[in-house]
Amino acid sequence: MAVELTQALHELEEKVGEILSEIQTLRRHVHQLEQQNEFLRARLYAEKAQGKGFDNLTRLYEEGYHVCPIHFARARTEDCLFCISFLNKESKAGEGA
Numbered sequence: 001m002a003v004e005l006t007q008a009l010h011e012l013e014e015k016v017g018e019i020l021s022e023i024q025t026l027r028r029h030v031h032q033l034e035q036q037n038e039f040l041r042a043r044l045y046a047e048k049a050q051g052k053g054f055d056n057l058t059r060l061y062e063e064g065y066h067v068c069p070i071h072f073a074r075a076r077t078e079d080c081l082f083c084i085s086f087l088n089k090e091s092k093a094g095e096g097a
Contacts, residue, residue, distance in 0.1 A: 054090050061087060 057067045061083055066074045068082035076083070 054087075057090065058087060 060073075061067045064076055066072055066076050066080055066083055068080060068086045070082055071080065
């Protein structure tokens with residue numbers, strides 16, 4: 001009977017070791033997924049922030065203000081080629097992201 005109990009304990013220890021090994025593997029996998037999730041969230045936030053910034057610049061231009069670096073925030077009375085060029089460049093940069 002003592003031999004049977006010893007054998008049962010040994011088998012139980014092996015099973016517990018296998019389970020611990022599986023838990024460690026799952027822990028590593030979960031850690032990798034969490035890192036990937038953080039990276040993707042940061043990237044999504046940056047893309048949203050960039051989109052909002054571009055939308056704000058477009059709105060300012062439509063309200064009659066310069067958005068080009070040369071005359072930024074000055075009132076404009078007609079279309080500005082610098083602003084239009086700047087907005088086109090920003091628009092294309094946003095599409096590539």
